[in-house]
Structure formats: structure tokens, C-alpha cells
Amino acid sequence: MKVSYVKNLMLQGISVRTNNENEKNEETQKIAPLWAKYDEEHIFTKxxxxxxxxxxxxxxxxxESDVNGDFDAMVAxxxxxxxxxAIVIENKKYLVxxxxxxxxxxxxxxxxxIWExxxxxxxxxxxxxxxxxxxxKQDEVEIYISIK
Incomplete structure (x- = not known):
């Protein structure tokens, strides 16, 4: 884990509104289907x-609030x-x-x-x-958490 600053990152894609409670259940989760839609509809090429x-x-x-509230999820x-x-991230501090x-x-x-x-x-x-x-990379993820 390290502290990093993101100075100017512009991202574009598709999004959905969800919460962590929805994501625990295959029938109500929205993030996995969002990734599937991104792939199936060839959003990258468009x-x-x-x-x-x-x-x-x-x-x-x-x-909406914290880990328990609603939020937007986006694949981009x-x-x-x-x-x-497009979402623009400028001069923000992150824990990576x-x-x-x-x-x-x-x-x-x-x-x-991260939650723990x-x-x-x-x-x-x-x-x-x-x-x-x-x-x-195909077998690696970096997660950037916004911090004060």
C-alpha cells in the first residue's frame, strides 16, 4: 500500500447505481452484469x-454516504x-x-x-x-481509495 496523487485522469464508460448489499447476491448484483455488458456490446471499440x-x-x-450507502459503479x-x-479526476490523494x-x-x-x-x-x-x-495486467489489480 502506498499514497499516490492522481493529477489528471479522464475516464469514460458505462455506469449503474448499486450498493454493497445488492452486490452480495447474484440475483441483485449489478457490477458483474455491467462488466459483461461493456464486453458484449463492445463499448471499448465504440x-x-x-x-x-x-x-x-x-x-x-x-x-450516498459510506460503505453501506448507494453509489455509482462505472466500467471505463x-x-x-x-x-x-467522462469522469475527470484532478489533483486527488489516494491510498493504493x-x-x-x-x-x-x-x-x-x-x-x-480494504474494508478491514x-x-x-x-x-x-x-x-x-x-x-x-x-x-x-490480466492477473493484477490496483485499487485507489480516495483519502484526506
């Missing part, structure tokens, strides 16, 4: 002004111009967690570690701004 990298992102934003790629539903393993299990495991970390640790205060997962 996205204009993509940056020259192969990373995919899972964003969590517009938090980096773009060079902010248009339509990284883990290797088989997807999507490694992401789920890392989120559990913030329950037991007060070194950093989570602000529920824009959090995101970055997938640059």
Missing part, C-alpha cells in the same frame, strides 16, 4: 479518443478528451492497494482487505470521493 494504454477501470463514485477506459459521461491473482476473485479479496483496513486503522481517512480499480 469509445472515442481513447488514451494509448490498455488499462481498464472500475470506478465507484457519487457515494482512459480518454484524452472529456466528453459526454495492489494484489495479484485470478480475476475477479483477487478484486473481491482486495476489497475485503479502514475499520481497524485510523492513519488515513477515507472520503468516499471517486475510488477506482485499475486493471493493467
Amino acid at each position: 469509445t472515442l479518443n481513447k488514451a494509448n494504454n490498455t488499462s481498464f477501470y472500475g470506478l465507484y463514485l457519487n457515494y 477506459v482512459e480518454v484524452t478528451k472529456a466528453k459526454n459521461n 492497494f495492489k494484489k495479484e491473482g485470478e480475476l475477479p476473485d483477487v478484486s473481491i479479496e482486495l476489497w475485503k482487505e 483496513y479502514f475499520e481497524k486503522n485510523s492513519d488515513y481517512e477515507r472520503i468516499y470521493g471517486i475510488d477506482f480499480e485499475k486493471y493493467s
Whole structure:
């Protein structure tokens, strides 16, 4: 885990409103179907002004409150111009967690570690701004948690 600053990151994709309670149940979860829709509808190929990298992102934003409230989830790629539903992250401070393993299990495991970390640790205060997962390799995830 390390502290990092994201200076100018523009991301564009598709989103859905959900909460962690919905995501525990296969019948009510929305994030896995969102990733499937992104793939099945070839959203990547339809996205204009993509940056020259192969990373995919899972964003969590517009938090109603905290880990228990509703939030928007988005599947996205980096773009060079902010248009339509693009999200722009400028000058934000993050605590970055990284883990290797088989997807999507490694992401789920890392989120559990993050929730536990913030329950037991007060070194950093989570602000529920824009959090995101970055997938640059097939067997690795970095999760950026917005902090004060």
C-alpha cells in the first residue's frame, strides 16, 4: 500500500447505481452484469479518443454516504478528451492497494482487505470521493481509495 496523487485522469464508460448489499447476491448484483455488458456490446471499440494504454477501470463514485450507502459503479477506459459521461479526476490523494491473482476473485479479496483496513486503522481517512480499480495486467489489480 502506498499514497499516490492522481493529477489528471479522464475516464469514460458505462455506469449503474448499486450498493454493497445488492452486490452480495447474484440475483441483485449489478457490477458483474455491467462488466459483461461493456464486453458484449463492445463499448471499448465504440469509445472515442481513447488514451494509448490498455488499462481498464472500475470506478465507484457519487457515494450516498459510506460503505453501506448507494453509489455509482462505472466500467471505463482512459480518454484524452472529456466528453459526454467522462469522469475527470484532478489533483486527488489516494491510498493504493495492489494484489495479484485470478480475476475477479483477487478484486473481491482486495476489497475485503480494504474494508478491514479502514475499520481497524485510523492513519488515513477515507472520503468516499471517486475510488477506482485499475486493471493493467490480466492477473493484477490496483485499487485507489480516495483519502484526506
